[in-house]
Amino acid sequence: xxxxxxxxxxxxxxxxxxxxxxxxxxxxxxxxxxxxxxxxxxxxxxxxxxxxxxxxxxxxxxxxxxxxxxxxxxxxxxxxxxxxxxxxxxxxxxxxxxxxxxxxxxxxxxxxxxxxxxxxxxxxxxxxxxxxxxxxxxxxxxxxxxxxxxxxxxxxxxxxxxxxx
Amino acid sequence: xxxxxxxxxxxxxxxxxxxxxxxxxxxxxxxxxxxxxxxxxxxxxxxxxxxxxxxxxxxxxxxxxxxxxxxxxxxxxxxxxxxxxxxxxxxxxxxxxxxxxxxxxxxxxxxxxxxxxxxxxxxxxxxxxxxxxxxxxxxxxxxxxxxxxxxxxxxxxxxxxxxxxxxxxxxxxxxxxxxxxxxxxxxxxxxxxxxxxxxxxxxxxxxxxxxxxxxxxxxxxxx
Amino acid sequence: xxxxxxxxxxxxxxxxxxxxxxxxxxxxxxxxxxxxxxxxxxxxxxxxxxxxxxxxxxxxxxxxxxxxxxxxxxxxxxxxxxxxxxxxxxxxxxxxxxxxxxxxxxxxxxxxxxxxxxxxxxxxxxxxxxxxxxxxxxxxxxxxxxxxxxxxxxxxxxxxxxxxxxxxxxxxxxxxxxxxxxxxxxxxxxxxxxxxxxxxxxxxxxxxxxxxxxxxxxxxxxxxxxxxxxxxxxxxxxxxxxxxxxxxxxxxxxxxx
Numbered sequence: 001x002x003x004x005x006x007x008x009x010x011x012x013x014x015x016x017x018x019x020x021x022x023x024x025x026x027x028x029x030x031x032x033x034x035x036x037x038x039x040x041x042x043x044x045x046x047x048x049x050x051x052x053x054x055x056x057x058x059x060x061x062x063x064x065x066x067x068x069x070x071x072x073x074x075x076x077x078x079x080x081x082x083x084x085x086x087x088x089x090x091x092x093x094x095x096x097x098x099x100x101x102x103x104x105x106x107x108x109x110x111x112x113x114x115x116x117x118x119x120x121x122x123x124x125x126x127x128x129x130x131x132x133x134x135x136x137x138x139x140x141x142x143x144x145x146x147x148x149x150x151x152x153x154x155x156x157x158x159x160x161x162x163x164x165x
Numbered sequence: 166x167x168x169x170x171x172x173x174x175x176x177x178x179x180x181x182x183x184x185x186x187x188x189x190x191x192x193x194x195x196x197x198x199x200x201x202x203x204x205x206x207x208x209x210x211x212x213x214x215x216x217x218x219x220x221x222x223x224x225x226x227x228x229x230x231x232x233x234x235x236x237x238x239x240x241x242x243x244x245x246x247x248x249x250x251x252x253x254x255x256x257x258x259x260x261x262x263x264x265x266x267x268x269x270x271x272x273x274x275x276x277x278x279x280x281x282x283x284x285x286x287x288x289x290x291x292x293x294x295x296x297x298x299x300x301x302x303x304x305x306x307x308x309x310x311x312x313x314x315x316x317x318x319x320x321x322x323x324x325x326x327x328x329x330x331x332x333x334x335x336x337x338x339x340x341x342x343x344x345x346x347x348x349x350x351x352x353x354x355x356x357x358x359x360x361x362x363x364x365x366x367x368x369x370x371x372x373x374x375x376x377x378x379x380x381x382x383x384x385x386x387x388x
Numbered sequence: 389x390x391x392x393x394x395x396x397x398x399x400x401x402x403x404x405x406x407x408x409x410x411x412x413x414x415x416x417x418x419x420x421x422x423x424x425x426x427x428x429x430x431x432x433x434x435x436x437x438x439x440x441x442x443x444x445x446x447x448x449x450x451x452x453x454x455x456x457x458x459x460x461x462x463x464x465x466x467x468x469x470x471x472x473x474x475x476x477x478x479x480x481x482x483x484x485x486x487x488x489x490x491x492x493x494x495x496x497x498x499x500x501x502x503x504x505x506x507x508x509x510x511x512x513x514x515x516x517x518x519x520x521x522x523x524x525x526x527x528x529x530x531x532x533x534x535x536x537x538x539x540x541x542x543x544x545x546x547x548x549x550x551x552x553x554x555x556x557x558x559x560x561x562x563x564x565x566x567x568x569x570x571x572x573x574x575x576x577x578x579x580x581x582x583x584x585x586x587x588x589x590x591x592x593x594x595x596x597x598x599x600x601x602x603x604x605x606x607x608x609x610x611x612x613x614x615x616x617x618x619x620x621x622x623x624x625x626x627x628x629x630x631x632x633x634x635x636x637x638x639x640x641x642x643x644x645x
Contacts, residue, residue, distance in 0.1 A: 257448030281518030288510035318459035319468030
């Protein structure tokens, strides 16, 4: 039998088998390692705990700044980080806005600029948001401020993680 | 498509001679287990290299989580082993690979010794091989400390005391390795640097020399 | 190979313009049964590698790599052990003429001669004869070295108290209550700490305090009268303190409610 009678020569067959075996070895080695490296990206976002931030009678129609401390688990390192929320009452509903500007992540302030009352103002690029967190057209941000998940139990206001709108 | 890509590179860099040199170099019959089953003893060197590749890869991935600091080293190892998906496998590969590479290298050394393959003109390759052996033992010793658990710490204490027993330079050698009088933060940082940069660098250089000499001189003939 | 005048290059580079054809050598010219590296030999080599890899992965799955508790440099009760491939050296240093005043012999001279001879083997064994049977000195010295290494490793494994080591290294899940009154009393008794450790974790000479299930009365009895290797009458506090401490031990290191 000469090699010409076959569609696949002996050498081609060996080469295919060789790459197959090589691929198997590479997969066997690299698959666990790749999954290991990808773990943080594939891990579903952990539910954040609710933290008591304020009592109901402190809140007004006017957004007020509240600082609160949450326990943050970062791999093998746990620490306490301070978060900020702008909280106010709208039709007796508690609204808690994240102060992180949706443009480039600076911190916004309620009535942070004298020229724009009744607005959240970002000092970095002059981004502005309405009282309910909606971004004002014509300023850099392209989406509203994130809101915190809110739970009210009795007189206490608890905040959880932030949600994009 | 692949062929076009190959031609494109070949036109610019003339890689065909290199590739044909690797692909066409002949392997003699007496090292081929398909001809004589006893030739499996010639596989140990290749398997040592294979485990070495696994060690380098798994080690690279482990450093994605590991921190060489006495406060957090243990926590990070515990985390990657117990919390990260497949962490137990990747760390297991590195842990068992460290033992396997020693076993395979030991068998490879015995094969080379008992087939007399180190004789003229291959003396230098033997010397390089024994140096690789030392580097591997060094990698084992420095890597053992990194998880910073009880076993790691006390094995290193004993190891460094052995180093201290060397006359004249012993105290100096110990201080150099431990980074001071105490076996602690500085020791861990040093062992990490040695384990991850210095010894692997030396290892790659020696392996390159080892393989170059094998290609240059060919495999030693049958007994 | 083309040389001299008339050579053409790719652009202004040094790469010749004529391509070498990428075809394998004609293997019929090879003498005997030699094989090409790619793909023939490498395929066999990689098949061995693939089988090896499967075994290797099974090993990692079946036996997770061990991790003991975090290093505690103050814990003097721990029996250290190097990784297994250093055990032969570790064992060598236990023998009379390789330790103590002779540490230099055990730690430097003997390993130095052995490894030095290994490194310089080609220059010590210079004959042309390659078969092991034809060079008895080299072969027997190597065999002696291998047997000695295996023997020392074996002895070391045999002499090590693996169960005690596993106990000492185990990750202690439940912490003891260091604010408990019983612990304060325990910490004032140096005789107890010497063997049972600052956390009651035990050591080479004594077991973990909290692994046994004695009642308070039995614990007080053991402390007063001793048991096994534990001597009697080492407790130096009042009877009241003894009772509080026994309750604390009975309660696995937590203050009794």
